Amino acid sequence: MTLGQIIALFMGSVFVQNFIFSRFLGLCPYVGVSKDTPSAMGMGFAVVFVMTTASAVTWILYRYILIPFDLTYLKIVAFILVIASFVQFVEMFLKKTFPALHRSLGIYLPLITTNCAVLGVAFLNITQFESESYGFAKSTLQGFFAGIGFMLAMLIMSGIREKLEYAEIPESMKGLAIVFVTAGLISIAFLGFSGFKL
Amino acid sequence: MEREEKSNTGYLKELTKGFIRENPIFVLCLGLCPTLAVSNLVENAFGMGIAFFFVLLCSNITISLVQKLIPDEVRIPCFIVIIASFVTVASLLMQWFIPDVYARMSLYINLIVVNCIILGRAEAFASKNNVFRSMLDAIGMGIGFTAGLFIISAIREVTGFGTFLGFRLIPENIKPITIMILAPGAFFTIGFLMALFNLIRIKKGKVSK
Numbered sequence: 258m259t260l261g262q263i264i265a266l267f268m269g270s271v272f273v274q275n276f277i278f279s280r281f282l283g284l285c286p287y288v289g290v291s292k293d294t295p296s297a298m299g300m301g302f303a304v305v306f307v308m309t310t311a312s313a314v315t316w317i318l319y320r321y322i323l324i325p326f327d328l329t330y331l332k333i334v335a336f337i338l339v340i341a342s343f344v345q346f347v348e349m350f351l352k353k354t355f356p357a358l359h360r361s362l363g364i365y366l367p368l369i370t371t372n373c374a375v376l377g378v379a380f381l382n383i384t385q386f387e388s389e390s391y392g393f394a395k396s397t398l399q400g401f402f403a404g405i406g407f408m409l410a411m412l413i414m415s416g417i418r419e420k421l422e423y424a425e426i427p428e429s430m431k432g433l434a435i436v437f438v439t440a441g442l443i444s445i446a447f448l449g450f451s452g453f454k455l
Numbered sequence: 456m457e458r459e460e461k462s463n464t465g466y467l468k469e470l471t472k473g474f475i476r477e478n479p480i481f482v483l484c485l486g487l488c489p490t491l492a493v494s495n496l497v498e499n500a501f502g503m504g505i506a507f508f509f510v511l512l513c514s515n516i517t518i519s520l521v522q523k524l525i526p527d528e529v530r531i532p533c534f535i536v537i538i539a540s541f542v543t544v545a546s547l548l549m550q551w552f553i554p555d556v557y558a559r560m561s562l563y564i565n566l567i568v569v570n571c572i573i574l575g576r577a578e579a580f581a582s583k584n585n586v587f588r589s590m591l592d593a594i595g596m597g598i599g600f601t602a603g604l605f606i607i608s609a610i611r612e613v614t615g616f617g618t619f620l621g622f623r624l625i626p627e628n629i630k631p632i633t634i635m636i637l638a639p640g641a642f643f644t645i646g647f648l649m650a651l652f653n654l655i656r657i658k659k660g661k662v663s664k
Contacts, residue, residue, distance in 0.1 A: 285487060330547065334536060337568050376565075377566055380562055429651075430653070431653070433646075437642045440646075
């Protein structure tokens with residue numbers, strides 16, 4: 258695996274195919290938790306962590322258990338169970354060993370189980386890198402970079418929403434409507450990266 | 456007699472609440488990811504709507520049937536496994552019957568499993584009500600979701616491609632607004648539709664006062 262491939266993966270998952278602005282994955286936490294920057298940061302870190310580790314775990318599960326035993330049709334059930342129990346495990350582990358970190362991430366962790374970005378990246382990994390060499394490293398990196406892309410989108414949005422609090426918005430556009438229109442405008446900016454290849 | 460009538464109107468309410476009052480997309484704001492991702496063509500939206508409807512109906516019925524058997528502490532994992540099994544069924548069926556639609560959106564079909572609407576209905580409704588009520592609830596919510604998806608995809612396909620289900624509506628010499636079928640178009644459409652829903656609600660509130 259060369260440095261060029263790593264940079265291509267980075268640009269691809271953070272900018273060109275950002276999980277929120279071009280793949281529409283993980284929108285529920287995105288609009289739900291992006292009201293202020295500290296909680297956006299917390300959610301972002303939790304997502305980066307879970308996405309990276311979940312990518313690694315699900316890739317191993319798929320490659321070394323589901324494929325040899327010819328059980329690939331069970332992948333939806335297997336992945337969601339693994340991710341749900343994994344998130345639970347991470348929460349218990351953090352509570353015991355890093356109580357401070359658990360206090361800041363704690364409330365976001367259970368929400369991540371139903372974050373479609375986590376399951377989405379697991380499915381993307383196995384379709385993209387199923388037969389490639391270094392599949393494990395690529396999957397894990399893709400999970401990590403996709404998490405970074407998610408965090409970037411969260412931070413941009415939370416910054417704008419903090420300013421929107423003081424803006425004069427028409428009555429009917431208040432709430433989520435203005436958030437979606439804003440997301441559309443950011444998404445136009447991210448379109449500028451499309452066609453960018455390394 | 457009076458009691459029976461009351462329960463009948465209750466059933467009707469169960470069915471129609473998903474259409475507008477508790478529309479899953481525009482009012483409850485749930486299940487947005489597949490809504491935005493597959494709504495660039497009406498055909499895709501129908502595929503998604505059918506798969507979603509199937510999974511919601513089957514999981515609601517099953518969960519209301521087995522609600523007494525599931526211990527309270529492990530109910531969420533149980534719900535997820537039931538939903539995931541039906542998603543697998545739906546995705547295998549679609550792969551067989553409509554392979555070209557499935558190929559375009561297989562990722563989002565698989566992701567029905569983490570759709571908040573389905574888990575939300577299971578937790579909030581099917582685990583507490585009888586089979587018939589859960590079925591009506593699923594039908595109402597399914598229709599509300601499919602209708603929402605249909606509206607968004609119709610707007611995007613007509614403005615972005617100038618076609619509707621493949622038929623040309625806008626003459627070819629008028630250039631369609633390409634951005635509507637790209638990612639930003641989805642955000643704009645749903646943002647303005649939500650504003651429209653809010654506007655209607657505000658107007659109604661003023662009239663009743």
